[in-house]
Amino acid sequence: MATLRQKPGTIVLLALALAASGCTQWADPSLPETTVFPVSDSGGYIQDLYSLIFWMALVVFIGVEGFFLYAIVRYRRRAGDNRIPAQVHGNLRLEIAWTVLPSIVLLVITVPTIKTIFLQDTVPTASAAGGSPLTVEVTGHQWFWEFRYPELGAKVMTANEVHIPVGRTALFELRSADVIHSFWIPKMGGKMDAVPTRVNFMWFTPQETGEFYGQCVEFCGIQHADMRIRLFVDSPSAFQAWATRQAEDAASPTGAQARDGAAIFQRSACPACHTIRGTAARGTTGPDLTHVGGRATIAAGMLPNNYENLIRWVSDPQGVKIGSKMRYPNDVGPSPTEAALLAAYLQSLQ
Amino acid sequence: MATLTAPVAERGLLARPIEPTGVWSWLTTVDAKRIGILYGVTAFIFFLIGGTEALVMRTQLAVPDSRLVGPGIFNAMFTMHGTTMIFLVVMPLSVAFFNYIVPLQIGARDVAFPRLNAFSYWVFLSGAVLMHLSFVIGQVPDTGWFSYANLTERAYSPSAGVDFWVVGLQVLGIASLAGAFNFLVTIINLRAPGLSLMRMPLFTWTTFITSILMVLAFPVITVALVELMFDRLFGTNFFNTAQGADPILWQHLFWVFGHPEVYILILPAMGVVSDVLPVFSRKPLFGYPFMVYAVASIAFLSFTVWAHHMFTTGLGPIATSFFTASTMLIAVPTGIKVFNWISTVYGGSISLKTPALFALGFIAMFTIGGLSGVMHASPPVDTQHQDTYFVVAHFHYVLFGGSIFGLFSGIYFWFPKITGRMLDEKIGTLHFWLMLIGFNLTFGPMHFLGVDGMPRRIFTYPAEMGWGTWNLVATIGAYIIGLSILVFIVNVFKSLRSGDRAGADPWDGRTLEWTTSSPPPHYNFAEIPVVHARDDFWVQKYPDLAGGHGGEIIASAPVAVAAAVGHDEHVYVHLPDPSYWPLITASGIFVAGFGLLFFMLLLPVGLFVVLFGTVGWSTEPVNG
Numbered sequence: 001m002a003t004l005r006q007k008p009g010t011i012v013l014l015a016l017a018l019a020a021s022g023c024t025q026w027a028d029p030s031l032p033e034t035t036v037f038p039v040s041d042s043g044g045y046i047q048d049l050y051s052l053i054f055w056m057a058l059v060v061f062i063g064v065e066g067f068f069l070y071a072i073v074r075y076r077r078r079a080g081d082n083r084i085p086a087q088v089h090g091n092l093r094l095e096i097a098w099t100v101l102p103s104i105v106l107l108v109i110t111v112p113t114i115k116t117i118f119l120q121d122t123v124p125t126a127s128a129a130g131g132s133p134l135t136v137e138v139t140g141h142q143w144f145w146e147f148r149y150p151e152l153g154a155k156v157m158t159a160n161e162v163h164i165p166v167g168r169t170a171l172f173e174l175r176s177a178d179v180i181h182s183f184w185i186p187k188m189g190g191k192m193d194a195v196p197t198r199v200n201f202m203w204f205t206p207q208e209t210g211e212f213y214g215q216c217v218e219f220c221g222i223q224h225a226d227m228r229i230r231l232f233v234d235s236p237s238a239f240q241a242w243a244t245r246q247a248e249d250a251a252s253p254t255g256a257q258a259r260d261g262a263a264i265f266q267r268s269a270c271p272a273c274h275t276i277r278g279t280a281a282r283g284t285t286g287p288d289l290t291h292v293g294g295r296a297t298i299a300a301g302m303l304p305n306n307y308e309n310l311i312r313w314v315s316d317p318q319g320v321k322i323g324s325k326m327r328y329p330n331d332v333g334p335s336p337t338e339a340a341l342l343a344a345y346l347q348s349l350q
Numbered sequence: 351m352a353t354l355t356a357p358v359a360e361r362g363l364l365a366r367p368i369e370p371t372g373v374w375s376w377l378t379t380v381d382a383k384r385i386g387i388l389y390g391v392t393a394f395i396f397f398l399i400g401g402t403e404a405l406v407m408r409t410q411l412a413v414p415d416s417r418l419v420g421p422g423i424f425n426a427m428f429t430m431h432g433t434t435m436i437f438l439v440v441m442p443l444s445v446a447f448f449n450y451i452v453p454l455q456i457g458a459r460d461v462a463f464p465r466l467n468a469f470s471y472w473v474f475l476s477g478a479v480l481m482h483l484s485f486v487i488g489q490v491p492d493t494g495w496f497s498y499a500n501l502t503e504r505a506y507s508p509s510a511g512v513d514f515w516v517v518g519l520q521v522l523g524i525a526s527l528a529g530a531f532n533f534l535v536t537i538i539n540l541r542a543p544g545l546s547l548m549r550m551p552l553f554t555w556t557t558f559i560t561s562i563l564m565v566l567a568f569p570v571i572t573v574a575l576v577e578l579m580f581d582r583l584f585g586t587n588f589f590n591t592a593q594g595a596d597p598i599l600w601q602h603l604f605w606v607f608g609h610p611e612v613y614i615l616i617l618p619a620m621g622v623v624s625d626v627l628p629v630f631s632r633k634p635l636f637g638y639p640f641m642v643y644a645v646a647s648i649a650f651l652s653f654t655v656w657a658h659h660m661f662t663t664g665l666g667p668i669a670t671s672f673f674t675a676s677t678m679l680i681a682v683p684t685g686i687k688v689f690n691w692i693s694t695v696y697g698g699s700i701s702l703k704t705p706a707l708f709a710l711g712f713i714a715m716f717t718i719g720g721l722s723g724v725m726h727a728s729p730p731v732d733t734q735h736q737d738t739y740f741v742v743a744h745f746h747y748v749l750f751g752g753s754i755f756g757l758f759s760g761i762y763f764w765f766p767k768i769t770g771r772m773l774d775e776k777i778g779t780l781h782f783w784l785m786l787i788g789f790n791l792t793f794g795p796m797h798f799l800g801v802d803g804m805p806r807r808i809f810t811y812p813a814e815m816g817w818g819t820w821n822l823v824a825t826i827g828a829y830i831i832g833l834s835i836l837v838f839i840v841n842v843f844k845s846l847r848s849g850d851r852a853g854a855d856p857w858d859g860r861t862l863e864w865t866t867s868s869p870p871p872h873y874n875f876a877e878i879p880v881v882h883a884r885d886d887f888w889v890q891k892y893p894d895l896a897g898g899h900g901g902e903i904i905a906s907a908p909v910a911v912a913a914a915v916g917h918d919e920h921v922y923v924h925l926p927d928p929s930y931w932p933l934i935t936a937s938g939i940f941v942a943g944f945g946l947l948f949f950m951l952l953l954p955v956g957l958f959v960v961l962f963g964t965v966g967w968s969t970e971p972v973n974g
Contacts, residue, residue, distance in 0.1 A: 031816040033803025035734040046730045053728060057721040064688065064717055071696040072710060075631070085699045087895050090637040090690075098689040099682060106678040106724070113728040114671045120730060121667040142506070179501040180597060182662060182737065186803040190733020193663045195598060196500060196591040200664035213815075217737040217805040219494050221501060222421045225808035322420055 032213040033186045042204035043189035133169040140181030140194035143223040144300045156246045159287030161230040165239035169205040185214030206233040222323035228301025249278030261345025293349040310343035366927045378928035380464035386449030393442035400434035403427045412825040414813035424809035425492040432495030444618035454863035457542025457879045462535040464926040472936030474525035480943045481518030491515035499589035499600035530564035544881035551861045556621030559649045563610045571607035605656035613652045619756025623709040630706035631698025637690040644683035651680040661729040677727040704778035708759035715751025740800025746793040766852030770868045777841040784834035791827025795820035860888035873923040935963030
């Protein structure tokens with residue numbers, strides 16, 4: 001029956017079409033956390049390796065599954081067929097072939113893999129755009145990220161949003177204050193765990209300016225899903241301007257609302273956990289808020305940083321993020337009026 | 351019946367039970383077939399529970415920004431889904447077949463230690479129930495099925511959830527070890543005359559190798575679990591980073607167990623498929639010795655690859671390279687198996703009955719899981735895939751597309767042997783296609799989600815991430831899987847009531863289990879068979895084919911079946927008697943575990959019951 005004989009071919013074509021439609025989905029570079037459109041050198045090494053393995057795997061997939069489907073259709077038992085096929089027990093040459101050939105394929109993957117492992121383990125001493133790597137100290141907390149820049153002075157410290165200059169290698173030193181987290185910005189390359197008692201590192205050289213998404217990828221407790229990272233790759237001058245501003249203490253609030261908000265902040269429980277440099281607030285369990293008004297997001301990247309969200313967050317952090325470490329004594333938060341004043345103050349901390 | 355001879359010659363603490371039917375006969379049974387049924391039914395109930403947990407997760411993730419269930423419930427669901435499917439479904443379902451089928455395949459009347467076998471089941475049930483008591487008090491384990499330290503310390507997981515997990519798993523480990531030793535000794539010692547190792551059916555081989563893996567792997571996780579339990583209950587510092595402990599120690603211990611565990615889950619299904627394909631192709635397994643060597647090499651190599659689960663922990667380039675090479679190496683014997691299965695089909699006469707459909711589905715799906723496995727065997731690539739949905743897709747293609755499809759193949763294949771009735775072919779075929787389609791709709795898109803950067807274990811995601819479409823598809827697929835399982839349940843109940851009667855040999859089988867009646871008598875074989883060849887029964891039926899040539903079936907030889915059964919009245923068969931002691935001893939372990947969780951004073955009480963049970967056990971008289 002010719003029509004049925006042709007079926008395997010049709011099925012293989014169908015599989016190809018499916019795989020191709022899959023590729024279209026993968027090939028959407030607009031997705032913020034896509035892993036296959038890297039914009040860093042380190043991410044590029046991974047992508048080269050992934051492409052090699054992907055295409056080899058696709059060829060093996062089509063070959064093996066195609067032949068398998070062909071064998072099923074070709075040798076299916078028809079109604080009333082009582083034939084006993086030839087009793088083949090095996091074939092030594094075939095066994096040797098399908099031991100040796102896959103070994104060669106795997107070797108073709110393993111050699112560049114090991115080369116890349118060593119390449120990524122070596123921090124470049126100077127990047128193409130010049131300059132030694134910029135060290136960024138990253139500390140994972142339940143549930144936010146803390147960033148420090150020893151090179152820019154002890155004062156430069158921020159949370160959840162990390163800035164680096166384009167074209168200069170950034171070296172991230174990863175630590176954890178509590179449990180294991182994992183630091184990942186997919187478009188920049190692979191992830192690395194932040195492990196308590198250890199210092200891990202990873203590096204990459206961003207090739208484009210822009211805003212990039214990342215998040216914690218090692219399950220770290222109830223708010224793991226919303227422990228996000230924003231990476232801002234700035235032009236060197238923009239980065240310099242940002243760093244200069246970060247090094248400054250908080251500006252004294254101007255405007256009546258912000259001034260009242262500052263007073264509420266200082267006399268309530270806030271300073272127990274948060275630092276605002278230039279004020280008496282010196283707490284270290286929560287994120288540094290010295291320049292929180294200049295950030296794009298709040299609540300570890302969960303909400304856009306605007307007046308309404310700030311009110312929502314300071315009024316009811318447990319309602320926004322259940323299990324969050326931000327808790328008021330006796331669970332009594334600020335009144336609506338106080339929350340609005342606090343939000344005004346936080347917004348003023350540019 | 352020859353089996354039930356006059357009771358009680360000497361006296362022990364308790365007379366041996368003699369009821370042949372009723373609840374007590376099941377509670378005191380030492381018959382491997384009955385224990386197999388207990389394992390199978392229990393595992394299926396947990397399959398429904400674990401599947402429901404999966405549906406809760408898929409419903410929550412169907413659309414972005416969903417707040418249907420909070421992170422608390424979601425985290426409990428993925429923890430219990432993983433733990434349940436691995437320890438309470440795939441393992442015991444495999445063990446159900448070890449119990450029912452292996453003694454039949456090797457021509458034995460029972461396992462080597464029948465009471466230990468019953469003990470294994472009751473301890474398994476105790477561990478499963480202890481873990482699920484966490485639902486009763488509303489503090490469910492919520493740190494993931496591999497529960498990485500130091501999140502599991504009391505400081506970061508103050509609820510009792512982790513306690514239930516750690517105590518439950520230790521109890522389950524006792525059951526697994528007892529069972530594994532039992533099957534090792536059974537397969538080494540109780541094979542019928544002439545059944546040399548290289549004549550054993552592949553399912554018996556994979557049972558044997560899986561048992562070795564259990565014996566070697568479970569002590570490692572037991573050490574880790576005891577350390578964690580001591581940290582939580584008695585304030586030790588094994589994983590307390592505040593006191594300088596290295597939390598990576600847990601990951602090494604867990605995965606030295608955990609990777610062999612992956613093969614504990616897949617090898618029995620591979621054995622099923624290796625036995626099913628020759629029957630439905632009317633052709634011997636292609637490359638039998640290579641299939642055996644491949645299973646053995648996979649088992650050996652499975653102890654050398656554990657750190658490929660840890661490529662993002664900072665192992666350093668030398669260790670990372672070593673584990674890359676060993677992981678690549680394990681793909682070679684795995685490939686050999688796939689090629690030999692395909693060659694078994696090639697040139698055969700493949701009948702597409704349900705057992706064959708599931709076995710063929712296994713090969714197609716397992717191959718996909720194998721290929722994605724090679725992708726993240728490359729550590730740089732793995733740093734992009736680790737802890738994303740790409741990994742979730744990969745291991746479901748191996749453990750669902752592989753193990754579950756393989757075990758369903760076994761269910762359809764051996765159901766007639768176990769119940770005496772055929773499962774309905776039409777409903778079975780519907781079940782297969784629904785499950786295959788649902789499975790691929792669920793887990794296929796997860797590859798795309800992983801490549802698009804979606805991490806696993808997040809209870810929600812913002813719409814701007816662009817993960818909504820494929821998540822919705824995956825959720826629809828999950829409900830189709832659920833529907834397929836309902837179809838299966840209907841099939842079982844319908845077939846038990848009115849299915850076609852299965853004779854001793856409904857599939858034209860090749861191995862010894864098909865030489866006895868369906869269901870087999872209590873004593874399996876009236877006369878212990880003598881084996882002259884691999885696929886001995888097939889060779890007996892078709893002696894002319896021994897030369898290797900095919901031909902027309904003229905008549906198979908029903909004589910072989912008749913020879914094995916039918917005149918048991920004349921034969922004296924010694925069989926082990928039922929016993930209360932396995933249940934009593936296991937209940938001591940349950941009480942001890944319960945004590946650890948609720949009321950420490952019960953711990954010594956439980957341990958005393960274990961001691962009492964052991965004494966009663968060892969002094970129990972033998973009837974007749």
